[in-house]
Amino acid sequence: EFLDHAEKLWNDPGVQACYSRSHEYQLIDCAKYFLDKLHEIKSPAYIPSDQDILRCRCMTTAIQHIEFEVPDGGNHIKFDVYDVGGQQGERKKWIQVFDSVTAILFVVDCSSFDQTLREDPEKNRLLEALENFDQVWNNRFLKYVSVLLFINKIDILAEKIARGRDISELTKKYPDIFPDFDKFNPSASEKLQFLEAFPYQDTEPRKKSRTASRSDVHPDTVKTAVYIKHLFMKIVKGELNLKKRITKQERNWHDEHSCEYFYTCAIDTNNVQRVMNGCRTLIIQNHLRRFGII
Numbered sequence: 001e002f003l004d005h006a007e008k009l010w011n012d013p014g015v016q017a018c019y020s021r022s023h024e025y026q027l028i029d030c031a032k033y034f035l036d037k038l039h040e041i042k043s044p045a046y047i048p049s050d051q052d053i054l055r056c057r058c059m060t061t062a063i064q065h066i067e068f069e070v071p072d073g074g075n076h077i078k079f080d081v082y083d084v085g086g087q088q089g090e091r092k093k094w095i096q097v098f099d100s101v102t103a104i105l106f107v108v109d110c111s112s113f114d115q116t117l118r119e120d121p122e123k124n125r126l127l128e129a130l131e132n133f134d135q136v137w138n139n140r141f142l143k144y145v146s147v148l149l150f151i152n153k154i155d156i157l158a159e160k161i162a163r164g165r166d167i168s169e170l171t172k173k174y175p176d177i178f179p180d181f182d183k184f185n186p187s188a189s190e191k192l193q194f195l196e197a198f199p200y201q202d203t204e205p206r207k208k209s210r211t212a213s214r215s216d217v218h219p220d221t222v223k224t225a226v227y228i229k230h231l232f233m234k235i236v237k238g239e240l241n242l243k244k245r246i247t248k249q250e251r252n253w254h255d256e257h258s259c260e261y262f263y264t265c266a267i268d269t270n271n272v273q274r275v276m277n278g279c280r281t282l283i284i285q286n287h288l289r290r291f292g293i294i
């Protein structure tokens with residue numbers, strides 16, 4: 001009975017209008033996905049699919065340790081992954097795992113440019129992510145640790161842009177940090193890189209040739225994603241400093257680590273497979289370099 005009522009409410013035009021303004025309050029990203037399929041979920045025969053499980057939101061509170069082995073040639077390489085929580089209250093725990101890590105997987109929600117934090121409704125989420133990344137990249141305990149930056153939720157970014165949202169509010173509010181979006185021009189290779197990562201709908205034929213545009217992806221989605229990538233890369237290059245440095249950095253401070261970025265959609269298994277293959281190679285190379293083997 002509850003689910004019948006919920007379904008009726010979700011189909012109400014007023015509730016839909018509230019949903020279209022969900023960047024103004026706190027609503028979990030997967031709400032629409034599950035509410036859209038209430039008719040299926042309410043059936044007693046409902047069994048969650050893999051996609052349903054991937055869409056579930058489960059906030060990380062304690063540090064999770066996951067071990068797995070990946071085949072590499074004839075060998076198996078063991079990976080130890082520590083998953084930490086991203087919310088403000090969780091971050092003080094990060095230092096416990098800084099010691100002896102080879103790489104950090106830093107996941108940014110690139111669709112969050114028009115949202116504020118659940119923990120602090122005054123703080124913009126993208127700005128918070130940039131500041132947080134600045135602290136990780138410039139942390140003296142992480143000088144030898146490479147960072148893999150995942151510019152994630154590109155599917156939600158596309159949905160938002162299609163609904164007419166844009167990053168201009170942020171660029172107007174913080175012009176020193178966010179340069180004029182209208183004047184920003186991504187190169188053809190930058191557009192191509194994003195489009196190659198963007199998931200194809202089952203109905204959309206895959207492009208055989210490499211091209212810097214796709215009929216199913218709005219040009220502003222591409223432009224916004226590349227713009228966000230530039231912001232993070234400015235931090236990597238030291239062109240954008242958002243946090244006061246406790247330790248003065250000498251010129252070769254960043255020589256011993258690097259940052260690679262990937263556009264990701266964590267719920268698209270094809271995209272994740274490709275990204276993980278790239279990450280595995282980078283992590284192994286970093287490890288070998290760190291121990292002087294290559």
Ligand SMILES: Nc1nc2c(ncn2[C@@H]2O[C@H](COP(=O)(O)OP(=O)(O)OP(=O)(O)O)[C@@H](O)[C@H]2O)c(=O)[nH]1
Nearest residue numbers: 030054055056057058059060085086153265266267
């Ligand atoms: N549509 C979409 N949803 C995503 C994507 N990545 C994550 N999500 C959803 O976002 C929600 C949060 O994902 P989590 O993996 O719990 O996020 P987290 O960064 O570990 O969060 P904390 O544990 O609080 O730090 C889940 O509902 C996921 O299904 C994505 O690329 N696209």
Ligand SMILES: [Mg+2]
Nearest residue numbers: 058059060085
């Ligand atoms: Mg988590």
